[in-house]
Amino acid sequence: MAEQPTSTPLAPGPGTGPVDAISVRDVTRVYRRPRTSLRHASPPVHALRGVSFAIPQGQRFGIVGESGCGKSTLLRILAGLDRPTGGSVAIDGRDITGLRERQLKFVRERLQLVFQDPMSSLDPRMRVGDIVAEPLAAQRQGNRRERVAELLEAVGLRADAADRYPHQFSGGQRQRISIARALAPRPKIIVADEPVSALDVSVRAQVLNLIADLVDELSLTLVFVSHDLSVVRHVCDRVAVMHAGQIVETGSTEQVYEDPQHSYTRRLIAAVPTLGKALSGVSAADLNRE
Amino acid sequence: MTPVPETGPAAAAPDDVLAVRNLGVTVGGRKLVEDVDFTIRAGERVGLIGESGSGKSLTALSVMGLLPEGLRASGSVRLAGVDHDLVGADEARMSRVRGKEIAMVFQEPMTALNPTMRVGRQIAEVLLIHRTRPDRASARAAAVELLAQVGLPDPEAAAHAYPHQFSGGQRQRVVLAIALANDPALLVCDEPTTALDVTVQARVLDLVVRGVQERRSAMLFITHDLAVVATVCERVMVMYGGRLVESGPVQEVFTRPRHRYTQGLIGASDLTVVDDRGRLATIPGSVPAAGRFPAGCVFRNRCEHATDGCATRPDWVPTGPDSGYACFHPAPDGAPGTGTPTNQEAGRG
Amino acid sequence: MSAAATETAVASAGPAGRRRRRPVTGSLLVGGLIVAIVIGMALLSFVWTPHDPTLVNPAVRLQEPSAEYWFGTDKFGRDVFSQVLMGSRTTLFVGFVAVGVAALVGVPLGIVAGMAPRWCGELLMRGNDLLLAFPALLLAIMFAAVYGAGTLVAMVAIGIASIPHFARLIRGGTLQVMETEYVIAARAAGRGPFAIAVRHVLPNVSSLVIVQASVGFAIAVLAEAALSFLGFGTPPPTPSWGRMLQESQELLSIAPRLAVFPGVAIALAVLGFNLLGDGLRDRFDPKLEDRR
Numbered sequence: 010m011a012e013q014p015t016s017t018p019l020a021p022g023p024g025t026g027p028v029d030a031i032s033v034r035d036v037t038r039v040y041r042r043p044r045t046s047l048r049h050a051s052p053p054v055h056a057l058r059g060v061s062f063a064i065p066q067g068q069r070f071g072i073v074g075e076s077g078c079g080k081s082t083l084l085r086i087l088a089g090l091d092r093p094t095g096g097s098v099a100i101d102g103r104d105i106t107g108l109r110e111r112q113l114k115f116v117r118e119r120l121q122l123v124f125q126d127p128m129s130s131l132d133p134r135m136r137v138g139d140i141v142a143e144p145l146a147a148q149r150q151g152n153r154r155e156r157v158a159e160l161l162e163a164v165g166l167r168a169d170a171a172d173r174y175p176h177q178f179s180g181g182q183r184q185r186i187s188i189a190r191a192l193a194p195r196p197k198i199i200v201a202d203e204p205v206s207a208l209d210v211s212v213r214a215q216v217l218n219l220i221a222d223l224v225d226e227l228s229l230t231l232v233f234v235s236h237d238l239s240v241v242r243h244v245c246d247r248v249a250v251m252h253a254g255q256i257v258e259t260g261s262t263e264q265v266y267e268d269p270q271h272s273y274t275r276r277l278i279a280a281v282p283t284l285g286k287a288l289s290g291v292s293a294a295d296l297n298r299e
Numbered sequence: 300m301t302p303v304p305e306t307g308p309a310a311a312a313p314d315d316v317l318a319v320r321n322l323g324v325t326v327g328g329r330k331l332v333e334d335v336d337f338t339i340r341a342g343e344r345v346g347l348i349g350e351s352g353s354g355k356s357l358t359a360l361s362v363m364g365l366l367p368e369g370l371r372a373s374g375s376v377r378l379a380g381v382d383h384d385l386v387g388a389d390e391a392r393m394s395r396v397r398g399k400e401i402a403m404v405f406q407e408p409m410t411a412l413n414p415t416m417r418v419g420r421q422i423a424e425v426l427l428i429h430r431t432r433p434d435r436a437s438a439r440a441a442a443v444e445l446l447a448q449v450g451l452p453d454p455e456a457a458a459h460a461y462p463h464q465f466s467g468g469q470r471q472r473v474v475l476a477i478a479l480a481n482d483p484a485l486l487v488c489d490e491p492t493t494a495l496d497v498t499v500q501a502r503v504l505d506l507v508v509r510g511v512q513e514r515r516s517a518m519l520f521i522t523h524d525l526a527v528v529a530t531v532c533e534r535v536m537v538m539y540g541g542r543l544v545e546s547g548p549v550q551e552v553f554t555r556p557r558h559r560y561t562q563g564l565i566g567a568s569d570l571t572v573v574d575d576r577g578r579l580a581t582i583p584g585s586v587p588a589a590g591r592f593p594a595g596c597v598f599r600n601r602c603e604h605a606t607d608g609c610a611t612r613p614d615w616v617p618t619g620p621d622s623g624y625a626c627f628h629p630a631p632d633g634a635p636g637t638g639t640p641t642n643q644e645a646g647r648g
Numbered sequence: 649m650s651a652a653a654t655e656t657a658v659a660s661a662g663p664a665g666r667r668r669r670r671p672v673t674g675s676l677l678v679g680g681l682i683v684a685i686v687i688g689m690a691l692l693s694f695v696w697t698p699h700d701p702t703l704v705n706p707a708v709r710l711q712e713p714s715a716e717y718w719f720g721t722d723k724f725g726r727d728v729f730s731q732v733l734m735g736s737r738t739t740l741f742v743g744f745v746a747v748g749v750a751a752l753v754g755v756p757l758g759i760v761a762g763m764a765p766r767w768c769g770e771l772l773m774r775g776n777d778l779l780l781a782f783p784a785l786l787l788a789i790m791f792a793a794v795y796g797a798g799t800l801v802a803m804v805a806i807g808i809a810s811i812p813h814f815a816r817l818i819r820g821g822t823l824q825v826m827e828t829e830y831v832i833a834a835r836a837a838g839r840g841p842f843a844i845a846v847r848h849v850l851p852n853v854s855s856l857v858i859v860q861a862s863v864g865f866a867i868a869v870l871a872e873a874a875l876s877f878l879g880f881g882t883p884p885p886t887p888s889w890g891r892m893l894q895e896s897q898e899l900l901s902i903a904p905r906l907a908v909f910p911g912v913a914i915a916l917a918v919l920g921f922n923l924l925g926d927g928l929r930d931r932f933d934p935k936l937e938d939r940r
Contacts (some may be wrong), residue, residue: 122832144838212582223576293501
């Protein structure tokens with residue numbers, strides 16, 4: 010685990026070493042809700058309130074938070090699928106805020122997503138081969154069949170998986186297909202949204218190992234979003250804790266886990282049941298104490 | 300899990316709340332649950348752990364008599380204070396038992412509540428149906444009291460609200476209040492906190508445990524989460540491929556597992572222990588679809604210790620009054636919990 | 649990567665890989681059979697009918713069913729069985745034209761409305777609602793007044809009137825598909841809106857199209873009967889089940905069978921197409937299979 014300075018500069022000045030893979034500066038996102046009353050407009054939802062962080066190339070960056078904390082909105086903005094109301098996002102040093110779809114081509118090549126639900130993230134009516142090849146087809150790359158076979162092997166599936174449909178695979182296998190698709194255009198950044206939350210315990214470790222191996226071998230930058238602090242602790246070097254649209258704490262995972270500064274982080278860590286805690290006598294009432 | 304008593308299913312010990320004997324669930328000739336035997340005594344909190352396709356939820360639904368259409372239960376499920384077998388009982392008889400002697404908390408609280416009815420009335424209704432309160436007014440008052448017990452702020456106002464006005468965790472507390480309304484002898488919880496956030500889960504688990512403790516109710520808690528079971532229950536049963544593969548006190552099963560599946564599961568769920576290459580311990584392969592597990596030992600196609608002998612079905616090896624395992628090549632007794640270093644340090648956070 | 653690959657060599661051999669056969673449901677079987685019979689009758693009528701269905705022969709007016717005239721004859725002495733056979737052609741023609749028009753316009757419209765920016769989709773749907781509020785039969789009668797009564801004109805009108813039903817349903821389905829993670833993944837991979845519409849949205853709303861088409865088919869058959877009954881549909885002498893029904897009306901008390909044969913034919917055809925639609929949806933929806 011690399012030593013990380015406690016506060017990373019948001020964007021490097023000219024000529025100060027390698028460019029950050031992702032840099033997010035003071036991003037806000039406000040949603041308007043449809044009116045529910047004739048007299049008053051509904052109050053807007055502040056999904057993100059001034060989020061800033063930077064992820065250097067090759068880092069494994071975790072984002073932890075509970076439902077509604079804004080992490081999904083943040084991911085969409087990082088992937089250029091949604092626009093922030095304010096602030097800016099740069100991928101490999103290039104500002105993507107306000108770019109048109111056509112100008113986002115470099116993001117589509119460099120950044121790919123892995124989703125939580127291995128069923129709904131694969132089109133049930135497409136064969137696995139076509140699913141994995143989709144980014145290649147979208148970016149008009151050749152030699153798709155070979156590349157698909159190579160990718161399936163890389164994620165530990167047999168080449169004949171390409172001819173089958175998603176529902177013929179188990180949850181863990183589907184998540185491997187999803188990872189193969191994300192790797193297809195040889196991205197440098199993978200954004201994974203709760204990639205193991207829907208998996209069986211006996212399969213979760215396999216997929217976490219696979220992600221770690223691939224990130225290492227392909228020297229990827231990983232953004233890993235999870236509600237589960239212990240998964241993030243295993244996978245990531247650094248972590249940002251989100252609450253109510255803001256980042257309340259960032260630091261190295263060890264530091265945040267061992268010595269949480271913010272009260273919300275402390276409550277979050279205390280509430281997670283673990284086998285070790287339970288066997289040493291921690292009860293449900295203790296988890297709920299903080 | 301107690302060995303089947305010689306005297307047969309009817310003879311339950313006086314302290315037994317639930318006696319499940321030889322329970323099986325089939326659909327069109329496929330066996331989804333097979334030979335499940337266990338007993339839960341008054342006030343006992345028992346966990347049932349399993350992954351997808353293990354049959355854990357079907358076991359719970361069979362106990363409740365709520366199996367989906369097309370699925371058939373066999374065997375025997377006896378509940379203290381009920382003079383008939385719950386397996387094969389008709390809907391009229393089951394509805395007198397459900398909500399009174401047994402109650403259930405489901406994973407998805409929104410679908411468990413009627414969206415068009417105020418929650419106070421929904422709770423009062425359970426009390427009136429089973430005639431545990433004489434009239435509407437006292438049922439209403441009891442409903443407000445129950446909402447207060449599950450920690451809803453301003454229970455009076457909560458009783459007047461509709462389900463959609465609550466958050467997910469609050470809705471689950473309302474469901475819990477309904478389940479506990481008639482002081483059931485047995486509370487069945489099926490993944491009650493899986494859909495909830497961590498901090499909300501802590502809250503709900505606390506309320507569940509307190510609720511059953513105050514009523515001396517027994518509890519059957521179904522989940523895939525080992526840590527939750529260890530936190531909430533005293534005893535645990537491990538299910539895989541439609542069968543019980545191991546059971547025993549939480550402390551024993553989680554520190555000295557005997558079945559190779561339990562051992563692998565504990566290893567794979569421990570994210571604090573890695574090998575020298577930084578990799579987590581894993582169980583090879585994936586969980587087969589329900590009803591498609593191998594014959595003989597259900598775990599043998601994923602087990603590193605499996606031999607040809609595992610093609611025949613392993614017998615249940617009792618190791619205590621409530622504990623035992625079904626494995627030909629069990630982990631040696633007294634050995635540390637997993638193949639990797641001990642999981643005890645999981646609590647170092 | 650090698651480590652990951654070896655570790656999961658077992659994984660791909662899992663039993664989940666086997667392709668499950670989907671059972672043929674009762675509704676698919678019965679619906680398919682009825683529709684096959686209707687199509688068979690139409691095909692047969694091209695090569696053989698017991699009598700010329702349009703041949704007027706006052707000598708054999710209002711005959712009871714017999715070996716010569718299986719379903720009897722009508723007030724002009726025309727063979728009812730031959731008319732029913734020939735009428736199946738009209739029925740199929742009517743269904744395909746009406747559903748074809750409605751689907752060809754309604755499906756793309758629904759997809760566009762579902763994928764367009766919110767305000768634009770809403771605008772399209774409000775226009776859609778206006779059309780929806782206009783009665784189909786009235787539109788058909790107006791068309792008949794302008795272009796002259798005829799099967800094609802009537803059915804194009806019915807088709808146009810059915811467009812909003814398709815559009816509204818398909819828009820709903822499209823909105824759902826657009827929310828799924830596989831569409832988000834496709835967008836993140838750089839797929840344009842047209843590719844997403846063709847590769848992801850259309851296949852995943854196809855079961856909705858099938859169901860709506862079968863319902864639309866049934867509605868069209870009934871509408872044709874109603875229009876012919878009113879005199880705005882298929883003009884004589886082309887046999888049509890609907891017009892047979894209309895012509896039987898004055899003789900209902902003395903020869904009710906004249907109403908029964910075309911009436912039963914219409915009811916069966918409508919039932920058949922509805923059952924077939926249901927069965928096809930079940931068979932081609934992989935999500936339904938997963939629940940088994």
